[in-house]
Amino acid sequence: MISVRRVVDGELAALREVRLRSLAADPAAFGSTLDGERARPMAFWRERIARGPWFVAWAEREAVGVVSAVPTTTPAEYRLEAMWVDPARRGEGVAEALVDAALSWSRSRGATSVALWVFDGNPAARRFCERIGFRPAGRREPHPEKKSQVRECLRIQLWPGC
Ligand SMILES: CC(C)(COP(=O)(O)OP(=O)(O)OC[C@H]1O[C@@H](n2cnc3c(N)ncnc32)[C@H](O)[C@@H]1OP(=O)(O)O)[C@@H](O)C(=O)NCCC(=O)NCCS
Numbered sequence: 573m574i575s576v577r578r579v580v581d582g583e584l585a586a587l588r589e590v591r592l593r594s595l596a597a598d599p600a601a602f603g604s605t606l607d608g609e610r611a612r613p614m615a616f617w618r619e620r621i622a623r624g625p626w627f628v629a630w631a632e633r634e635a636v637g638v639v640s641a642v643p644t645t646t647p648a649e650y651r652l653e654a655m656w657v658d659p660a661r662r663g664e665g666v667a668e669a670l671v672d673a674a675l676s677w678s679r680s681r682g683a684t685s686v687a688l689w690v691f692d693g694n695p696a697a698r699r700f701c702e703r704i705g706f707r708p709a710g711r712r713e714p715h716p717e718k719k720s721q722v723r724e725c726l727r728i729q730l731w732p733g734c
Contacts, residue, residue, distance in 0.1 A: 574636070574666055576673045579626040584617045587626055590635035594656035601694055602654070603715050603723075624650070627673045629657070629666045636661045639670040641678055644687065649727075650678040652688040655697070667700055679730045686730060689723040691715070701726050 579587045595606040609616075620626065620640070629637035637657040641650045652674055657666045678686050687709060690698050706726035715721045 574629050574631055574661075574664070574669055576627050576629050576637075576669045578673070578677070579621050579628055581618065581621070583628070584614060584621070586635050587621070587628060587638070588614075588617050590628060590638045590656075591654060593658070594638060594654065597659060598656060600721075601656070601691065601697065603689075603717055625674070625677055626654075627670050627677075629661075629670050631661065637666045637670050639667075639674050641674040641686070646685075646687075648682060648684045650674075650681070650683050650686050652686060655688070668704055671704060675728070675730060684730055685727050687725055687727045689715075689725055692722045692724065698726075704728075 592606060592610055595602060595604060595609060599606065624640055624642040626638065626640045628635045639655040640653045642653055644651045652671065655667060655670065657670075675686055688701065688706065690701060706728045709725040709727040711725040712722060715723050
């Protein structure tokens with residue numbers, strides 16, 4: 573049984589652990605690196621959850637997935653980042669439960685759309701995103717730091733009350 577909850581201040585160590593696990597397991601999926609984030613002090617993680625919500629999927633007491641929603645410069649749009657599911661729990665709908673929580677939160681904050689970046693060469697993530705309703709937003713570019721990797725913006729429209 574999976575439950576998805578927004579991370580609170582007392583769960584920062586668990587958030588750090590699952591995020592570092594994701595960067596170790598799937599470095600090519602993310603713009604950030606394990607070394608970069610492992611070195612960060614606890615204040616970094618506290619600032620992260622203050623900037624936007626992080627949601628963790630729990631199987632009993634084990635964190636098996638994560639996603640965050642961060643504000644953007646586009647009015648009424650949030651961006652999903654750091655989406656990851658433990659390889660042992662893939663194919664069970666964990667990512668959809670995480671994204672549902674993030675989209676509900678975004679809608680409750682007045683968002684009319686939610687975007688994310690997906691790297692070329694990550695067909696599983698892209699298929700997942702398109703299956704749940706994300707569509708190409710017409711923007712492709714090299715990642716600002718990992719310049720050899722091209723990323724594409726996908727977006728989903730949210731309609732209030734739906
Ligand atoms: C993308 C991701 C979050 C999807 O998570 P998920 O909870 O497995 O999503 P789903 O349950 O919807 O399954 C997705 C696909 O994996 C397949 N799958 C089933 N068992 C699997 C397994 N053991 N391992 C890998 N994939 C599996 C599913 O059949 C499904 O395939 P389909 O798209 O062809 O239908 C996950 O693959 C992941 O963490 N990838 C690495 C990080 C990443 O790419 N993040 C996204 C950045 S934009």
